[in-house]
Amino acid sequence: MRYLLGAFLLFSLASLQANDYLYEDFSTSTRWFVDLKYGLDGLLFPGNDSGNIAISGGNLNMDGRPQTTDGGGGNWDFNSFFVGRVARMNNTFSASPTQPFGFTVQVSDVRINCYDGPYWNFTVNSIWLVEQEADIVDNNSTEWSRYENAVFFYQRTRDNDTTSTTGVFNNGWNDFDLSQAERPNGESMSLEQTGGNYFSMNDLVSQTMTGPWYFKLTHDGSTVRFYMNVNPNSDSGNDYPNEFLKVGETTVFYSNNLQIMIGQQNNVPGGGDANSYVEAIYDDLLIRSVTSGTGYYFKGRESFDELRIIPTINSRDAGIAEVVLRNKRPKEILAVFNEYGDQLNDGELAELKLVHSEAQFAAGTAFVFERMNAGKTETLVRFYKPTPAKQEVIQAKTRNKNIIIHTKKTLSPHRSSIYVDNQPYAGEINHQWATVGREKVYPMEILGPNAITGFIGGQQ
């Protein structure tokens, strides 16, 4: 009976999944509406612009600016308003804690220049996440139409400033403090330290952000987070780790019908195209989930609590490389079992050796450490993955995908929120990482009280 119930649970898990995978190499433009005249102040048609946004040569390229007085038009109609041009992906997505959404995209050759003009004079490179609006179809849609639910990551330069600012627009411009970027292990790292102004992009000081670097955006149903990886190829001459450093986050109230847009904006048309423009090249946009849905249950043993994590993973999923337990301390983790404890993919779970320092992290070990996140303690259990050929990630090809963690007995084991993730850490190369951020693991009780009672209540 127990096995029948287990089969029911796994079947139910599989039926809950809604998995995203998408890779865009920009070899064609079939997924995109490439030149939508959209900026912060809406769908605007200045009639005179020097902007160019195109998918060509295997990239998404942009240069020029969306409104200008150069070229004989002399059009100041939208002076003071943020006019833009974006490439909008046709696909729509949804996000939730158990199936978060996120993407990475390569960015290079960013140059954002703004001339010495009015005080409130900006040029902006922007990556948007909007909720689809039926009224905004193309450039024949009504002028001044707006995405009511929209946020965008920005890099902007103002009025002849010699540095740009980076942030998120969500009901206002919110600059990030790049000196406080956050590594996956929770440590703080400054993105302003290399070369003094790594992200300064005004050509008046001859600084161009050549890259390539990677941008990541995640959405867990209520929070959008922004990351930058400024050393994606583990360049030894680059001081930064090959990691996605969190630079900021913002709360949103929309999570369905999400669309990605990438583009440029400016709000003053004067000053000459030679002095005001946004240039950037985008490539390799990727969406990859951690799993296709993962459940868990706790089982009380005589001297410990047993946490069993049961994922569904397909070949396009990144798989599980770390487990996060909120409100737990490392000393509460007594043992960890997965398919690779004995370094064999033989269908039997085996115990991993617990280590508490990165120096001891090796094949057959689980690296258990603590970090603070949003004011709460959480414990991470990482699996070894230095290279694609040498890794112990729980993937589609893993014969037994379950993970078992023994923790100290507590009266309320269910108070621990549990997540799985797969992201790059310094020293690791070229993995099939996830792009969506941590995925919440849901309690399997939701599948039916009878099922779970039978499953965890009996003697195993």
Next chain:
Amino acid sequence: MRKLDLLFPALKIITLTLALVLTPLSLYSYYFYEDFEVSDMSEMAARGWWTNYRYGKTGYFRLDAYIDGDDEGGNGCWDSGGEDQSYTSHFISNGMFSVRGTPNYVRNTWSGVWAGNLIKLSNHQNRYDASATQPVGFQVIREYAMLDGVTSCKYGGGGGASERQQGDIVLWLVKDEANPPYEANNATPGAAYAQAIGFWEKGMAREPNYSAANSRGSFGYYVGSDFRLDLTDASRPAGANVDLTANTMGSPTGLRWLYNDERGGAANNNALGMRITHDGRVIRLFINPNPKSDAANAFPNEWLLMKELTVNWSQDLTIMLGHEVIRFDQERMDANFDDVLLRSVSSGAFFQKENFADKTRYAIKANFQETDAGIAEIRLPLKRKPETQAEMQAIKKLIAVQLLNKNGKNEALKILQAGGKSVLPGQIGMTIIPASKLSGPQISLRLSQKSDTKNQVIDKTSPYKKIIIDIDKRLEKVLDVENEVLHVLNEKYDSDKYTKTATTGPQLASPVVPYSLAGNALRLPQ
């Protein structure tokens, strides 16, 4: 042990139970009224207002320092005042707050900055927290407006009037800050409130596509950037739709008034109300297109829902009121305001739910201050909207409503399908309120609000203290009684003359659960 000793514990429990169940907790409510009945602006500070507060959408900018005598446009229009231009000013006139001029006629350098001049309610004395059980709602009456977005001496370098020439009058709801952007705090130019919404009426010019239609005024809101409201989609309190661009008041485009005097525009003397409510999670914007029941105005004297926005800020709220421009070549953003009002429904509303074999009973009562509007309406959530008239009739027969007076006597009320229309004392008006963007469909049960003297509103001085609603069990297929979401209201309906209405929108009633020996103690309101 004597019998009396045995009785004491039981008496204590009974007394405590009665006290908790029958006596609503003493809570709070909100009331603020500003009639601007002062001799001049200097008296406003004592009434809690900052004046000449130079805040606009872009943040805090005091541009006086930049008036330098330069003639930016080369045609004598700026710095000296230009054609019909004057620099921003505030004053009191006939018991109204007046704003005149433009907060920027200074220099092209500051184009793109939304420069404003406001009055702000606070000095940190009056801040409000919004919640479902005690929502906040401010309204103001615009008595006069002349929002001319373009002066005839348009900036020469810009090719004439266009979209860029805009200005507005605005009612702000902001989360106040310990150190708000203000020059006394050495605010940097552009320092802004992190959490704010500006509800505006805008005057705008446009060229080259410069027709009368698209140079008319518009309404919208600012949350980091401007969003326009769809004036054709306004919802009355009872749910019916109104097109506010309909021809009335001498304006073929309704509230979209033609202000631009270069295109035949003129000042607008029609009164109009603007209201912002906040229930702790959702901000709602309302327009009252006819707050004085002007017979020449075809629009109803009601507060029409224009927009709902979910937010994650609800504490330390205050308001600001004034005008703003985004450039320096607007002609004027003039307005007179009156009657700023905040009034709660009650000082805490409660309901007790009892289950019987054939019905569910809600007993609703509240605490009141003199200043509270009182309860004139109850709304209950529907699982779905009734589909047929026959179903409506069935609902009417399966609900019973009684008022309990202070002498403990019940008065059964006759239920009518009112559709938002007036009912008499002794009657209840039943209306189905359709779903909005953020709220599901509801059933409204409205007491008489016929007039200030003829009504059955339950308030501090009314003879009625409790309303009892019996819901037949058969109705539970349609009515959502499980979730215990019950709101009390006191809205202005066009059909009624009752004036002491609330400004906060629906107030969530809190469930009161009888004390029990099992430890299921009183559930306090949020």
